[in-house]
Amino acid sequence: MEQLQKIGVPLAAIIAFLAIWEFIVWVNGWPNYVMASPSDLPAAYAKFWNLFLVMGWQTLWRTILGLAIAVLFGTLLGMVMGFSKIARDALYPLLVGFNAIPKATLVPVLALLFIGQHDFNTVLMAFLISFFPIAVSVGIGLSTLEPEYRDILRALGASRFTIFRKIALPKTLPEFFGALKVAVTLAFIGTNLVEIVSPHGRGLGALFKSGETNGDYPLMFAVLIALAFLGIVLYYGVVALEKIFAGWAERPAS
Amino acid sequence: MQNLIDIKGVTHAYKTKHGPLPVLDNLNLAVPEGEFAAVVGPSGCGKSTLTRLVAGLMKPDRGEVWLHGELVKSPRKTVGMAFQNPVMLEWRTILENVILPLEIVAPTMPKAQKEARAVALLEMVGLKGFETKRPSELSGGMRQRASLCRAIVHKPDVLIMDEPFGALDNFTREDLWQTMRDLRAKEPFTCVLITHDLRESVFLGDQVIVLSGRPAHTQYVLNVDLPADRTIDILYEPKAVEMLHLLRDQIRIAQGRDGDIH
Numbered sequence: 001m002e003q004l005q006k007i008g009v010p011l012a013a014i015i016a017f018l019a020i021w022e023f024i025v026w027v028n029g030w031p032n033y034v035m036a037s038p039s040d041l042p043a044a045y046a047k048f049w050n051l052f053l054v055m056g057w058q059t060l061w062r063t064i065l066g067l068a069i070a071v072l073f074g075t076l077l078g079m080v081m082g083f084s085k086i087a088r089d090a091l092y093p094l095l096v097g098f099n100a101i102p103k104a105t106l107v108p109v110l111a112l113l114f115i116g117q118h119d120f121n122t123v124l125m126a127f128l129i130s131f132f133p134i135a136v137s138v139g140i141g142l143s144t145l146e147p148e149y150r151d152i153l154r155a156l157g158a159s160r161f162t163i164f165r166k167i168a169l170p171k172t173l174p175e176f177f178g179a180l181k182v183a184v185t186l187a188f189i190g191t192n193l194v195e196i197v198s199p200h201g202r203g204l205g206a207l208f209k210s211g212e213t214n215g216d217y218p219l220m221f222a223v224l225i226a227l228a229f230l231g232i233v234l235y236y237g238v239v240a241l242e243k244i245f246a247g248w249a250e251r252p253a254s
Numbered sequence: 255m256q257n258l259i260d261i262k263g264v265t266h267a268y269k270t271k272h273g274p275l276p277v278l279d280n281l282n283l284a285v286p287e288g289e290f291a292a293v294v295g296p297s298g299c300g301k302s303t304l305t306r307l308v309a310g311l312m313k314p315d316r317g318e319v320w321l322h323g324e325l326v327k328s329p330r331k332t333v334g335m336a337f338q339n340p341v342m343l344e345w346r347t348i349l350e351n352v353i354l355p356l357e358i359v360a361p362t363m364p365k366a367q368k369e370a371r372a373v374a375l376l377e378m379v380g381l382k383g384f385e386t387k388r389p390s391e392l393s394g395g396m397r398q399r400a401s402l403c404r405a406i407v408h409k410p411d412v413l414i415m416d417e418p419f420g421a422l423d424n425f426t427r428e429d430l431w432q433t434m435r436d437l438r439a440k441e442p443f444t445c446v447l448i449t450h451d452l453r454e455s456v457f458l459g460d461q462v463i464v465l466s467g468r469p470a471h472t473q474y475v476l477n478v479d480l481p482a483d484r485t486i487d488i489l490y491e492p493k494a495v496e497m498l499h500l501l502r503d504q505i506r507i508a509q510g511r512d513g514d515i516h
C-alpha cells in the first residue's frame with residue numbers, strides 16, 4: 001500500500017499535468033508553432049529516437065563528470081575553509097563574487113579560451129556552476145562541528161585526520177547531500193547552457209537548438225520533456241546515494 | 255600507595271575579550287590508585303576546566319598534572335571520558351558507538367573481539383538487545399549508559415566524568431549510581447567524577463573534594479568512610495546524613511554565602 005502510494009501519487013500528478021497541458025492547448029486552439037501538445041510528442045520521439053539516445057547520453061555523462069569534479073574540488077575547498085579561519089576569511093568573498101557572475105557570460109569566455117574543445121568546455125561549465133554549494137556546505141559543516149564531538153576522540157590522542165575521517169566527515173554528510181541536490185541541478189543547467197549557446201554543440205541542448213532552427217516545435221518540446229526526465233533521474237540518483245550514505249539522518253516520521 | 259592522579263598547584267585563566275578570567279587558582283588534588291574522587295563546587299567555578307586539564311585537552315598556565323607518575327602534556331590513550339551530554343554519533347549503532355575508542359586505542363584488535371567486549375559492557379549496564387539500535391531510538395538515560403560503556407571500553411586506568419548524570423531524573427540517576435558501583439567492582443579504575451549532586455558524591459566517592467568559588471582552589475576534602483558495597487539506603491543513615499550536612503555547609507561557604515545560614 002505504502003509502496004503503491006509512493007509511486008502512484010507522483011505518477012498521477014504527472015498524468016494530470018499532461019492532461020491539463022493537452023486541454024489548454026486544445027481549448028485555445030493553438031497550432032503547433034505556438035505550443036505543441038503532449039499528443040504531438042510521441043511522433044517526435046519515434047522520429048528521432050536514436051538522436052535522443054545519443055544526445056541524452058552526451059548530456060548525461062558530461063553533467064555527471066562535471067559534478068564529480070565539483071564534488072572533489074568542492075569538498076577539498078570546503079575542508080580548507082572548514083579547518084582554517086584564515087582560509088575562510090580569504091576565500092569567502094572570492095567565492096561569493098565568482099558565484100554571483102551569471103554563468104552565461106562565461107560561455108563565450110570559455111569558448112575562446114578552449115576553442116573547439118566542446119566536451120571540455122561543457123564539463124568545465126557544469127563543474128564551475130556547481131561546486132559552490134558543495135564547498136560552502138562542507139566548510140560550514142566542519143567549522144560548526146561541536147567541540148564535544150571532537151573531544152571524544154581527541155581525549156584518546158587521535159590525530160586530526162582520524163577525527164576528520166571518523167567524526168567530522170560523516171557528521172557533515174547530511175548537509176553535503178543537501179548541497180549535492182542543489183549542485184546536480186546546477187550542473188545540469190550548466191551543461192545545457194553550453195550545449196545550447198555554443199555553435200555546433202552536442203547533447204540535448206544542441207538538439208533543442210536544431211529543433212528551433214528547423215521550426216520543428218514538437219521536437220523542441222520533446223527535448224524539454226526529455227531534459228526534465230534526465231533531471232529527475234539525476235536528482236533521484238543523488239537521493240538514492242543519500243539514502244545509502246546518510247540514511248541515518250532521516251528521523252522516522254512522528 | 256602511589257597517587258595515580260596528582261594535581262599540583264594548578265592555576266589557569268581563560269583569555270577573554272575583557273582580559274584574563276582566572277578559573278583555577280593553585281588547585282591540588284590527589285587520587286590514589288583505584289579510588290573514586292567526587293568533585294563538587296559552585297556552578298561555573300571551573301570544574302569542567304579541571305576535567306579538560308586532567309585529560310590533557312588543555313595545558314594549565316601553571317602547575318602540573320601527573321597521571322601514573324608521568325607529567326601530562328597531551329591526551330593519553332589510557333584515559334576514558336564521559337561528558338555531561340552523552341555525545342553519541344548518530345550515524346553509528348549503539349554497539350559501533352561503544353567500540354569507537356577501541357578503533358583508536360587498539361586498531362589491530364580483531365573486530366569480533368572488540369564487539370564481544372562492547373556487548374559484555376552493554377549487558378552490564380542493562381542495554382542488552384539495544385546493540386543495533388540508533389542513538390535516536392534510545393532514551394536520555396539509555397544514551398548516558400551507552401556513553402559510560404564507551405568511556406570504559408578500552409579499559410582506561412583513569413575515568414573522568416563531567417556531570418554525567420546531571421540531566422537525568424532522580425530514579426534513573428540512582429539506578430546509574432548502582433551501575434557505576436557494580437562496574438567498579440568488576441573492573442577497577444581510578445575515577446574523577448564532577449557532580450553537583452551531594453548525595454551522588456557521598457554514594458559514589460571515596461573522597462569528596464569541595465572546590466571554592468571561581469577561581470577555584472581545593473576548599474575542603476571529605477573522606478567517605480562508608481563500606482564499598484553501598485546501597486542507596488546508606489544515604490539515610492546518620493553517618494551519611496552528617497556528611498551531607500557538612501558538605502552542604504562547605505558549598506555555602508564556597509558560594510560566599512556562609513553568612514546567611516538559617
Ligand SMILES: Nc1ncnc2c1ncn2[C@@H]1O[C@H](COP(=O)(O)OP(=O)(O)OP(=O)(O)O)[C@@H](O)[C@H]1O
Pocket residue numbers: 268269270275277296297298299300301302303304
Ligand atoms: N573556552 C572558554 N573561554 C573562555 N571562558 C571560558 C571557557 N570555558 C569556560 N570558561 C569560563 O570559565 C569559567 C569556568 O568554566 P567551567 O566550564 O570550567 O565551569 P564549571 O564549574 O564546569 O561550571 P558548571 O557547573 O556550570 O558546569 C566559567 O565562568 C566560564 O564562563
Ligand SMILES: [Mg+2]
Pocket residue numbers: 301302303416
Ligand atoms: Mg561544567
